[in-house]
Amino acid sequence: MAEAARHPEPRHDNEPRYGNRPTMKDVAARAGVGLKTVSRVVNSESGVTPDTERRVRTAIEALGFRRNDSARVLRKGRTASIGLVLEDLADPFYGPLSRAVEEVARAHGALLINGSSAEDPERERELVLALCARRVDGLIVIPAGNDHRYLEPEMKAGVATVFVDRPAGRIDADTVLSDSFGGAREGVAHLIAHGHRRIGFIGDQARIHTAGERLRGYHAAMADAGTAVDDSWVSLGSTEPGRVRAAVERMLSGPEPVTALFTGNNRVTVTAVRVLAERERPTALVGFDDIELADLLSITVVSQDAAAVGRTAAEHLFRRLDGADHSPARVELPTRLVPRGSGELPPA
Incomplete structure (x- = not known):
């Protein structure tokens, strides 16, 4: 063991380094370029030819070099x-x-x-x-x-x-x-264009900006069509399924139920779809936000990216x-x- 330690096997140039972490200087020496060139490649800066960049990246991979972000962060104060x-x-x-x-x-x-x-x-x-x-x-x-x-x-x-x-x-x-206002306005106008006038709106809590904007879009579309909105057609509150289910069932009951629903977000839409699936009478539906499997379930939505x-x-x-x-x-x-x-x- 002692003899082997005094005469270690030579390390070939293409072997990865172990022990001390390789530096930019090591990369520069292996690639045969200057330190500034390595820095430009590492930091994705311009001014390096494609051939030189390939040599530097090959050296980086061979040495297992990793950029030391801590020093760079400290210099920037971040x-x-x-x-x-x-x-x-x-x-x-x-x-x-x-x-x-x-x-x-x-x-x-x-x-x-x-x-x-x-x-x-x-x-x-x-x-x-x-x-x-x-x-x-x-x-x-x-x-x-x-x-x-x-x-x-x-x-x-x-x-x-x-x-x-x-x-x-x-x-x-x-x-x-x-654009919550514009999206809701377009979605409700789409229902109006297909003959609906008694359209229910079920949304999130009134204090939430998006809920308010979507309700405003609903009212704008109904006003555009010259249709007065009955108070019983609007329900804002928690998106908890029990609350939404009760609102849907109430709007669909009585002598003059709504013929269409506009739901204010994806969670409301999911509950509404479940309730409508239990009923024999078809009810039109447009939901704000896309939901999983909406394409298979044929759900019309206002999609935001x-x-x-x-x-x-x-x-x-x-x-x-x-x-x-x-x-x-x-x-x-x-x-x-x-x-x-x-x-x-x-x-x-």
């Missing part, structure tokens, strides 16, 4: 992390939104930390401030509350913040939304982190009506 505060992790709308944010964050070399406010304003505040205490560089928030003045000190200290799906309450901040919302919000956030300095912006993305059959049923 932690290379952002926080995403969702309303409800179980809501299918937030899956593609979260993935899109994560993809943009990854492209910028940042880690995404997310959590759910569970639709509780106090929980939202606790979660946001906990993320700030961990020095995230920026925040993307789907607000549960309507007063965000607690965030003003953090934003003044440099925490870039973008609100999504709903605007911030009582502060000016960047916001990315879907959750991934585009998340991507737009994240790109806006990183522009702020890169120094963009302008007044708070409001970006409203269009929705799309997807006819599949349920919204095209005529009045029974």
Whole structure:
């Protein structure tokens, strides 16, 4: 053993290194280029020929080199992390939104930390401030509350913040939304175009911005058609299945039941579909938000692009982190009506 230790086997140039972590200098020596060239390749900067870039990347792979982000982060005064505060992790709308944010964050070399406010304003505040205490560089928030003045000190200290799906309450901040008003107006107008006049609206809680905007779109479409809305045709409240089921059954009973329903979000739509499936009389339905298997169930929906919302919000956030300095912006993305059959049923 002692003899072997005094005369170790020679290491060939193409063998990976172990022990000390390889550095940019090691990569530069192996590729036969300067240190600045390696830095440009590692940081995806321009000014390197394709052949040189291939040599550098081959050296990186052979040596097992990994960029040391900690030093770069310290130089920029950042932690290379952002926080995403969702309303409800179980809501299918937030899956593609979260993935899109994560993809943009990854492209910028940042880690995404997310959590759910569970639709509780106090929980939202606790979660946001906990993320700030961990020095995230920026925040993307789907607000549960309507007063965000607690965030003003953090934003003044440099925490870039973008609100999504709903605007911030009582502060000016960047916001990315879907066109809830326009989408609902189009969805209800679609039912009107197929002969319906008695149209029920079942939505989320009135305090929620999107619920209010979709109700406003419903009223606008009905007014456009010259149709007065009976109070019994509108129901706002919890998306809990029992509450929604009761609202649907009430609207479909009596001597003059509604002939169509417009449901204000995906959770309401799912319950409404179940109730309608139990009944013999067909009732037209258009839902706001797409739902799983909606194409197989022939459910007409107003679709919003959750991934585009998340991507737009994240790109806006990183522009702020890169120094963009302008007044708070409001970006409203269009929705799309997807006819599949349920919204095209005529009045029974």
